[in-house]
Structures are given as structure tokens and as C-alpha cells.
Amino acid sequence: MSLVTTLWSMQAAAALTLAVLYALVWSTDRRNLANLMVCVVAVAVAVTARDEVGMMHAATVTEYAVWASRLYLPLFFAFVGQLLFVRLFLGTGRSWLLWTIVGARVVMLVGNFLTQPNLAWREIVALRHVTFLGEQVSLAGPVVLRSWHALSLASNVLFIAFIADAALQAWRQGGAEGRRKALVVLAGVGLPLAVTLLYAQSVLLGVLPLPLLVTPAFLITILVMAVELSREFLLNRQTRQELEDLRSELARAGRVTALGQLASALAHELSQPLSAILRNAEAAELHLNGANPDLDELREIVADIRKDDRRAGDVIDQMRALIKRRTLQMHPLALNEVVEDVISLVHSDALARHVALDYVMTPGLPLVSGDRVHLSQVLLNLIINGMDAMQTCPASSKRMVIEARPREEGRVEVAVTDSGPGLPPGAIDKVFDPFYTTKSGGLGMGLPISRTIIEAHGGRLWAERAPEGSGLTFRFTLAQAQGAVS
Amino acid sequence: MSAAGIVYVVDDDPSFRRAVTRMLTAAGLSVQSYSSGPELLAHLSADAAAEESGCVLADLCMPRLDGLQLQQACTELGVALPFVFLTGHGDVPSAVSAMRHGAVDFLDKCAPQQALLSSLGQALERDANARVARLKREQLAQRFAALTVREREVLEQVVQGRMNKQIAAALGIHERTVKLHRNAITTKLGVRSVAELTTLTREIAPFK
Numbered sequence: 119m120s121l122v123t124t125l126w127s128m129q130a131a132a133a134l135t136l137a138v139l140y141a142l143v144w145s146t147d148r149r150n151l152a153n154l155m156v157c158v159v160a161v162a163v164a165v166t167a168r169d170e171v172g173m174m175h176a177a178t179v180t181e182y183a184v185w186a187s188r189l190y191l192p193l194f195f196a197f198v199g200q201l202l203f204v205r206l207f208l209g210t211g212r213s214w215l216l217w218t219i220v221g222a223r224v225v226m227l228v229g230n231f232l233t234q235p236n237l238a239w240r241e242i243v244a245l246r247h248v249t250f251l252g253e254q255v256s257l258a259g260p261v262v263l264r265s266w267h268a269l270s271l272a273s274n275v276l277f278i279a280f281i282a283d284a285a286l287q288a289w290r291q292g293g294a295e296g297r298r299k300a301l302v303v304l305a306g307v308g309l310p311l312a313v314t315l316l317y318a319q320s321v322l323l324g325v326l327p328l329p330l331l332v333t334p335a336f337l338i339t340i341l342v343m344a345v346e347l348s349r350e351f352l353l354n355r356q357t358r359q360e361l362e363d364l365r366s367e368l369a370r371a372g373r374v375t376a377l378g379q380l381a382s383a384l385a386h387e388l389s390q391p392l393s394a395i396l397r398n399a400e401a402a403e404l405h406l407n408g409a410n411p412d413l414d415e416l417r418e419i420v421a422d423i424r425k426d427d428r429r430a431g432d433v434i435d436q437m438r439a440l441i442k443r444r445t446l447q448m449h450p451l452a453l454n455e456v457v458e459d460v461i462s463l464v465h466s467d468a469l470a471r472h473v474a475l476d477y478v479m480t481p482g483l484p485l486v487s488g489d490r491v492h493l494s495q496v497l498l499n500l501i502i503n504g505m506d507a508m509q510t511c512p513a514s515s516k517r518m519v520i521e522a523r524p525r526e527e528g529r530v531e532v533a534v535t536d537s538g539p540g541l542p543p544g545a546i547d548k549v550f551d552p553f554y555t556t557k558s559g560g561l562g563m564g565l566p567i568s569r570t571i572i573e574a575h576g577g578r579l580w581a582e583r584a585p586e587g588s589g590l591t592f593r594f595t596l597a598q599a600q601g602a603v604s
Numbered sequence: 605m606s607a608a609g610i611v612y613v614v615d616d617d618p619s620f621r622r623a624v625t626r627m628l629t630a631a632g633l634s635v636q637s638y639s640s641g642p643e644l645l646a647h648l649s650a651d652a653a654a655e656e657s658g659c660v661l662a663d664l665c666m667p668r669l670d671g672l673q674l675q676q677a678c679t680e681l682g683v684a685l686p687f688v689f690l691t692g693h694g695d696v697p698s699a700v701s702a703m704r705h706g707a708v709d710f711l712d713k714c715a716p717q718q719a720l721l722s723s724l725g726q727a728l729e730r731d732a733n734a735r736v737a738r739l740k741r742e743q744l745a746q747r748f749a750a751l752t753v754r755e756r757e758v759l760e761q762v763v764q765g766r767m768n769k770q771i772a773a774a775l776g777i778h779e780r781t782v783k784l785h786r787n788a789i790t791t792k793l794g795v796r797s798v799a800e801l802t803t804l805t806r807e808i809a810p811f812k
Contacts, residue, residue: 386665386692390617393692393713397623400717404630419626426619466692469665 121251122174129333130167136160136344143351152206156343159199163340165192167333174255174329179242182256183235186330190230190237194223196336197277200311203343204284204303210291211284219280222273229266238267248327257329261322274315281308299346306342310335365570366445372567373440373495379502383467387433390466391426398423436463439491446492446574450485450599453493453522453530460497461520464505472513473505480523486530487599488575496568496579497534500592503564504536507590511538528598529577536589546581546590572596609728610658612685613637614644614674616666620713624661631721641669641677648683657735659708659727664691664698672698675705684734686727688720744804750792758785762798763805 137160144153169192172185198220205211229237244259281303288300314335320326377384402419405411436459457477468475501518508516517537525531541549548554550565572579572594579594611633615621618639625637638644644660660678664671675687687707691698699710708730709723751759754775761771768786772779795801 389692389713390620394617394620394623396714397620397627401623401627401630404627408630415626422619422623426623429619466665469667469670472670474667 120253126167126171129337130164133160133164155199155203159196160340162192162195163336176256187236194227208284208288210287215280219273219276238270240264255329307339310338376498386466391430394426395423446489448487451488454479460494464501473516476519478521485599486596492571496571499564499568500534507536507538529595531595533591533593535584535591537587538589540588540590611635612660614662641674657731659686661688664689686730688723688727747793755785755789763802
């Protein structure tokens, strides 16, 4: 096999490999059309390579003309693909210029298949043979050009102008990353194109005794395009990761704050089993000091101590889970358990504030898909907020109701209703704004954090006037988990 | 320590209630436990229970009726039992309020055993003393009630330190009649000297 065939086959193979790779990348995120453009240009370059080899190895003028004419189709896709890539990658460039070039290219493509040998050339007078890479290859000898050739030239010049203009706009918009991308497009897409055009003109004018070649320059272009997109892909992933980290850090801060508000109630929650343990131990001591210790009584005492110890441990475990740094982990959850756990955390606080806390449980509630800790945080936040809102109400009317019930389309809705004074209609929408707070010690981050958590679960969180009384109802929806009923 | 009287334990936490009942029983006290204020009130409303001396050991923080409200309800019921409060997280305002309403003590749930026992001892003693004093006053009041109107008039003069002659003149009766009244008074009230009579009269204060 000749060196030319080998080298051009390798270029075609490289281009096709990139094409397959980027077709796969595009299929994972179809909104990112720049990936599709790399794929289109790469396929076009592979076909270009084949056509060029055909031209170089043409034995007759007719054979040469056929290959030259075929070249127009891949060239069309290579040009349009590059244009759209630049547009998508930089986000700049003039639309009218872009569509003018595409229009010119369409005219040339159609015209090419209507004329012989092609739109730009009236006649190939003869074939010449030159030595290229140690091999005799064919190239068009004297070529008689049509005036349509000017359209080809003009579209190419406009193309370079478009790239230069888009790069300039991107440069002006500034930012280190924007400027870098502008330079990359200029050097990686604009320069190979300009060099190819100059080269082709020189060949056509007979200045350079070499075959018409576009594949090497275009291969450079798609390599640059591919490298840039993969870099962007990695950067995006990093940014997403950073955002995710920030979100979970914020959520954790919210949980720690909520626990801080509950601190004294939690201390009470812990002191209950601890004091029971103490009294049991004292009772055991008194029995042991007596003449005939009652062993059955002592066994019961020890069993009770063990039970209370587990109870204290559970409170601590729950607190630890809330304080721990963690990202969203979705599991099928029984909502009833989550609500009961949260109620056990706020139970003492509610008692101390004389709030009657009711949970209306719907039997047969489907499992939801969610993160236990994050959902606990949302509930905790809504309950504490509600209790704070009822601060000034008379003790007899402080009532808080938590309801969970299935909703249409495989969703579960949770409603937290207080009997507080409520908010004027205009202010209800503001409660989710960051730093909006009605409490003297509040930071105003609880509800915005809760909303991001519920949205990360694919649900919605909103506030409305309570169906009865003057208070507020906060509702959120969650997706039902695939599978059984809790 | 006096072990007389019943300790009424009121706490909504079943585990703590059982533990503290166990410990106090082992310490030799007689204990009755209730899971809520209304339960204790229902028990105390019965006449027989009101006769028993005792004290209340109540959790300050309970659903519906909290410790302070229970104390007030007891007072309204006419059962003036001394209270010892327990709390998981003591706050100063409730402590002040509790003490103002006559609580014997205000303790942390994890307070030392001795502190708890001595507080309960004090409370029981206070109730026992109060009951003795009440009984004495009741008996005295009964005795005073037995005096006639004239005898009371004479008694009033006597405790002011008047002589029989002066009393006779003031009331317009014979001196010998005054003497007869005085004899009747000392017999009915069961006193021997004028000094004792004066002290008793001050205690009951029937003329105020």
C-alpha cells in the first residue's frame, strides 16, 4: 500500500474514531449541540480523506473530476459544522453572516451536482503528475474557472471574517476563560482554514506543484474542537460538583442552626432517660444495701436501665446524623417514620412552648424516594418556624398539624399547618427569599434551604393560607418510590 | 427523716416515673404515681384522699396541664399539698413562680439523691405540721363557738387586761356574774391561766 493511502486512511480512522466518541458524548446530553457538530465535522473529514485519495490516484481527467465533485458534499458539512461549532462554543458571531455563508454553501452544493465537472470549474484541461511523499500523484493541470468560483472564494473569506469577528466579540466580552476560548478558535479553527484556502488557491493557480489537500488542516481543527469540548465538559462537572458541595454545606449549616434552636429541648430529651437511669441505679443501690435484695426487682431495674440507655443513644444518633456533612442520598423511605423521628426531636420543645403537635397519618402511605436526613431537616425547619410564628398566641390556641397523604401521579404531599397569625398575601411569596425573616434572631435561610432540598428531590415546596384559621400551611410534594406500600 | 405521708409522683414520662417511684419506695417512702395532672386531681377530689398527708413531686413540663398549673389547680381544689418540682431544663421565671406559689423546692431531674430525699422530707414535714396546726385551730374554733354572746363579751374585756370590777361596770352586770362567766370560759376552752387564755385568743382572733 502506498504511503499516501496509509496516511490518509489513518487520518480518516482518527476522524471516525472522534466522530463515534462525540456521537456517544452527545447522546448523553442532547442539548449540547457543540458535541454533535464535532461528530458531523469528523465524519465529513473522513469522507474528505477518501475523496482526496481518489483524486490523487485518478488515472484520467474524468475520474479526477468525479472525485473532485464528490468532495463538495463532505466540505459542505465540514464548513457548516465548524460554523455552528464556533457559534455554539463562543456564543458570539453575527447571525446574518452565519446564514449568508450557509446559504452560499447550499447554492454551491446544489450547483455542483447540476454542472460538469463542478460549479467552480468549467473544464479540467489535463492532469499533471507530481511527486508527493515519494509517490506519483495526480492533480488538475490547467483548470478553466467559472465566475461561480468567486462565490466559493467569497464564502470562504466570509467564513474567516465570521470566525475573526466571533473571536473578537468573545475577546471583548473579556474574562480569562472567554479570551482563551477566543484565541483557541482563532488559532484552532480560523488559522487552519485560512492556511488551507491560501494553499488551495496557490495549487489552483499552479504556484505550488502539490495536490489539493484539506484533510490535514481539518483534522487539526476537529482535534482542537474535541480537546476544547472535553475540557469544558470537565470544567462543567467540576462546577457542578462545587455547586453541589456548596448546597450540601449550606444545608448542613441549616441543620446545625435548627439543632441549635432546639438545644435546650434536646437537652431535656436526653436528660429524661439519663435521670431515669440515675434513679434506677439509686433504687438498685438501696435494694442491695438491704438485708434481702429482691433479685427480680433488680433484674427489672437493669432491663430498664438498658432500655433508657438505648433511648438516650437514639437521640444522640439522630443529632449526629443531622450534624454530619453529607450529600443527597436517595432511598425509598417510609414518610411516617421520618415524621415520627422529627416529632420525637421537637416533642420537648413543643411541650415547653405549650404547642399541641398532631400528626395525621394516612394508612398505607406509599414509600417516597428521598434522603432521610435532608427531609428531616425540612420538616424540622417547618415545624420550628410554625412554633416560632405562634409565639405570641395564647397557649390554648397553639396547634400544629402535620399531614401526609398520597396525591395524583405517584406523588405524596406533606402539609405542615400552624395556628399562628399568618402573613399578609403579599408576604407569603417572600418567605422563600433568602434573608427574609420575621424573627429577631433569624437568618432567613431556613426556607430557601428547605426549598432547594425539596427541589433537589424533584418536588415542590410552597406556602399558602391555612384552610382553617389564620395560620400558614407549608406544603411539599415528593415522588413516590418505585415499589411497595409502607 | 419523717416517712409519714404519701408522695404523689406526677410525670408524663413512664420510664422516669417508674424509676423514681422505685427509688423512693426503696428509700422507705410510700409513693403513688400518676401520668398526668388531671389524674392526680381526680384522685385528690375524693374525700378520703384529702385526709391523707403528703406532698407532690411533679414534672414542671407536661402536656396539657403543666406542673405550675397543677399546683394552682390543687390550691383551687382546697388541697394545699406542698410541691417539689422537677425539671429537665430549669428556667428561672418558672422557678420563681413556683417558689412564690409555695413550692418547697425546684430540682433538676438528675439532682443528687440526698437533695431529692431531703426536699421531699421537708415537704412531707411541712404538710404534717400544717395538718397538726390546722387540726388544732379547728378544735379551738369549735371550743370558741361554744361560748355564749355574753361570755365572748367578757372574754374580750379579760384579754384587754381589765379587772372583774371594771368588766362588771362596763357590761352593766354584777361582779359575781363576771366571775361565773370567767369560770365558764376557762372550762369551755380548757385553759388554766389568764396568760394562756390570752395566747389562745390571739391565735384564733375571734374579735377581728
